[in-house]
Amino acid sequence: MADKCLLLLLDGLGDRGHPELGGQTPLQAARTPNLDRIARLGANGLFHAGLQGQAFPSEKAHFALFGYSQEEFPGRGLLEALGHGLEPGPKDVALLAHLASASERQGCLFLEREAPEAPRQEDLDQLLDALPPPETEGIFARFHPVRDHFGILLLHGEISPWITDTNPMQDGVFVPDLLPREGLAANEAPRARNTARALKRYLVRVYAALKDHPVNARRISEGLCPLNALITQRPGAYIPVAPFADRYGLRGASVASGAVYRGLASFLGLKAVRAQDGTDPGADLAERLETAFRLLPEHDFIHVHTKAPDAAAHGKDPRRKKEVIQALDRGLGDFDPERILQENILLALTSDHSTPSSGSLVHSGEPVPLALLSAGSRRDDVARFEESGCARGCLGLIRGREFMYTVLNMLDRAKLAGVMDTPLDQPFWPGKRTPFSLT
Numbered sequence: 395m396a397d398k399c400l401l402l403l404l405d406g407l408g409d410r411g412h413p414e415l416g417g418q419t420p421l422q423a424a425r426t427p428n429l430d431r432i433a434r435l436g437a438n439g440l441f442h443a444g445l446q447g448q449a450f451p452s453e454k455a456h457f458a459l460f461g462y463s464q465e466e467f468p469g470r471g472l473l474e475a476l477g478h479g480l481e482p483g484p485k486d487v488a489l490l491a492h493l494a495s496a497s498e499r500q501g502c503l504f505l506e507r508e509a510p511e512a513p514r515q516e517d518l519d520q521l522l523d524a525l526p527p528p529e530t531e532g533i534f535a536r537f538h539p540v541r542d543h544f545g546i547l548l549l550h551g552e553i554s555p556w557i558t559d560t561n562p563m564q565d566g567v568f569v570p571d572l573l574p575r576e577g578l579a580a581n582e583a584p585r586a587r588n589t590a591r592a593l594k595r596y597l598v599r600v601y602a603a604l605k606d607h608p609v610n611a612r613r614i615s616e617g618l619c620p621l622n623a624l625i626t627q628r629p630g631a632y633i634p635v636a637p638f639a640d641r642y643g644l645r646g647a648s649v650a651s652g653a654v655y656r657g658l659a660s661f662l663g664l665k666a667v668r669a670q671d672g673t674d675p676g677a678d679l680a681e682r683l684e685t686a687f688r689l690l691p692e693h694d695f696i697h698v699h700t701k702a703p704d705a706a707a708h709g710k711d712p713r714r715k716k717e718v719i720q721a722l723d724r725g726l727g728d729f730d731p732e733r734i735l736q737e738n739i740l741l742a743l744t745s746d747h748s749t750p751s752s753g754s755l756v757h758s759g760e761p762v763p764l765a766l767l768s769a770g771s772r773r774d775d776v777a778r779f780e781e782s783g784c785a786r787g788c789l790g791l792i793r794g795r796e797f798m799y800t801v802l803n804m805l806d807r808a809k810l811a812g813v814m815d816t817p818l819d820q821p822f823w824p825g826k827r828t829p830f831s832l833t
Contacts, residue, residue, distance in 0.1 A: 396740035396768040399644070399695045399801050400686055401459075404722060405452060406704025408748030408762035408781060412712040420707075420715040420751060421763070422780045428726035432743055433779035435731050436767030439789025440781075441744050441797060447759035452704070453654050455746035460662060460697075461642055461798030461821075462635060468661060469555055469630020471546065476660045477653030478540045482548055482632070487555045487589070489626040491537060491547035493521065494561075496569065496601065496623035503569040503601065503623060505562060510619035512542040517609045521621055524607055526599040531592040540653070543621055549593065554578075554585040559627035560597065563756065569625060572597070593626070600624045637663030638695075642798055643807060643822035647689050649682045650699035665693065675702035675718055676725025683729060690739070695801070707749035708756075715751045731767060740768040740804045742797075743779070761791060768804055 409419040416423070442448070443455035444464070453470045471488035482488050495507040513521065518539070528534045533551035540546060556575040562568075572594040574586035601623050604610060610620035638646045646664035648655055651671045659666035667689070669682050679700050686696045702722060706715040734741045745762035763784035765776075774788040792800055802808045802822050809815075809823035816825035 396738050396770065396805055397694070398690055398738070399740045399742060399805060400690070400734070401695070401697045401742045401744075402683070403456075403459075403697060403699045404703050404719075404743075404745050405699060405701045406707050406747060406749030406757070407719070407745035408758075408760055409707065409712070409715065410748070410750045410752070410758065410760070412752055415712050415716065419781055420703075420712050421719055422778075422782070423712075424716045424719040424723070426719065426723040426779060428723045428729065429743070429779040430777065432731055432741065432767055433763075433765045433776050433784065433787075435735075435773065436741070436765045437772045437789050438766075438774055438776040438779075438784040438787025439764045440761035440785055440791045441764040442759075442761040442791065442793050443747065444794060446761065446791075449755065449757045449759045450747045451757060452746050453658060456655070456658055458794040459744075459746065459797050460638060460646075460658075461795050462662075463795065466633055466635045468633045468635075470628040470654060471555075472630030472632065473654050473657035473661060474540075475538075475546045475548065475630075475657065477655070477657030478538070478546060480538060480546060480548065483550070484632045485550070485553070487549040487553050487629050487631045489547045489549070489629045490561075491545055491624055491626045493543040493604075493621040494623050494625045495619035495621060496625075499568070505565060505567055505569050505623070505625070507619045508561065508563060508565050508625070510543075510621060513609070513613070513621060517613070518543060520609050521604060521607060524603050525624075526596065526603050530596045530599070531588070533589065533592040533596075535593065535596050537624065547624070547626055549589065551592075552585055553589045553592075554582055555589075555629040555631040556582060556586040557590045557593065557629060561625040561627040563627075564754075569623070572626075597624055597626070635662070639663060640826075641820065642695070642802065643820070643826070644694040644805075645692065646695040646697070647686075647693045648697040648699065649685050649689070650697070651678075652699070652701055655697075655699055659697075664697070665689070669699075671701070674721065674725075675700060676721040676723070678702070679722050679725035680728065683726075694805075703745070704749045707751040710752055712751040734767055735769045738769065740766065740771075740801065742766055742801065761785075764789060764792060766800070766804060771804065 443458040475488035495510045604622040648659040651669045656666040706718040744764040748760040
């Protein structure tokens with residue numbers, strides 16, 4: 395029986411077939427003896443964070459992997475703010491925001507370049523100094539840069555996160571209007587309308603302040619795109635949720651380099667261990683696994699993450715993604731699956747979503763491969779860790795929160811449905827019981 399879980403997550407690993415790889419996915423085309431060995435020793439299947447065909451971003455897919463519903467998701471903006479060390483208040487809204495290159499067409503804002511070249515630090519400082527005063531219509535907006543011209547916009551006041559994005563995530567299109575979302579409750583709709591109106595006015599003032607700024611005039615003379623518009627997306631605000639340890643009875647930790655994963659760990663009460671990204675993704679992964687094994691004595695569930703496959707896929711080069719996958723596999727060269735079996739550990743090897751390395755989609759809706767290995771796991775006849783092979787495995791398709799229920803089951807912590815040893819119907823057993831008093 396395994397008593398601890400090690401979740402090895404290769405971000406964006408899933409893909410589609412590509413002609414330059416003979417119709418195979420980058421994972422199918424890659425030489426991966428170490429990943430394949432895990433598949434041969436364990437139980438295999440597929441994972442999808444939501445419904446088949448839904449394209450999930452990493453943060454929402456991870457939220458499902460960690461066993462939470464999408465209704466409890468606080469928004470990526472909040473997670474990024476927490477991950478970067480900001481401290482949004484319980485009534486604040488945090489949005490992802492960055493300076494982009496826009497122009498005026500037909501009286502509307504037209505996005506020329508969603509991600510222009512990064513500015514020199516002195517130029518960025520001058521642009522940020524030129525931003526308009528933060529208060530507008532009783533709402534305070536303050537931009538916090540976190541990397542070059544990318545940052546977090548914190549809003550404070552009588553506000554709501556239920557507003558639309560102004561980042562269309564593509565070049566050469568009109569910026570979408572900033573509107574309240576539809577279908578809101580009667581007490582939420584007025585605040586959403588007020589937030590959308592006030593934030594739109596602020597973004598209009600940002601464009602007016604930056605479009606003729608000397609820094610942008612100089613950038614244009616140097617053949618660079620101006621940084622004259624602030625675009626926003628993925629607003630988030632606090633939502634009360636049960637900490638991971640309370641919901642699943644497991645002490646959790648996360649070893650990752652991205653701010654959103656540190657923010658997610660902070661939000662759910664997991665220990666966040668910051669990793670560094672070097673030039674060799676395989677060496678990075680090996681180091682993170684060593685960190686995870688050092689954490690195991692004090693933790694029951696450890697998330698080990700690498701963004702490398704996802705980053706390679708966003709470059710829209712299937713061959714490059716194949717190379718990165720092979721590098722990650724080499725990083726597992728010293729990882730002995732027998733250690734998993736001997737030390738009563740459950741190894742869960744999977745991804746969060748598919749990232750196509752060609753085409754226009756950011757992420758796509760295909761499920762990703764999943765392998766579970768422990769001393770008590772079933773064994774099937776899957777020989778390779780790849781999308782089609784794992785689909786033939788004994789696990790079938792696991793979706794959303796089913797993953798954490800499967801983990802509890804493999805750790806012999808699954809509660810018999812209907813048993814109530816605690817007032818709250820928790821999925822793990824034994825629960826945090828109150829002793830029966832004789833007084």
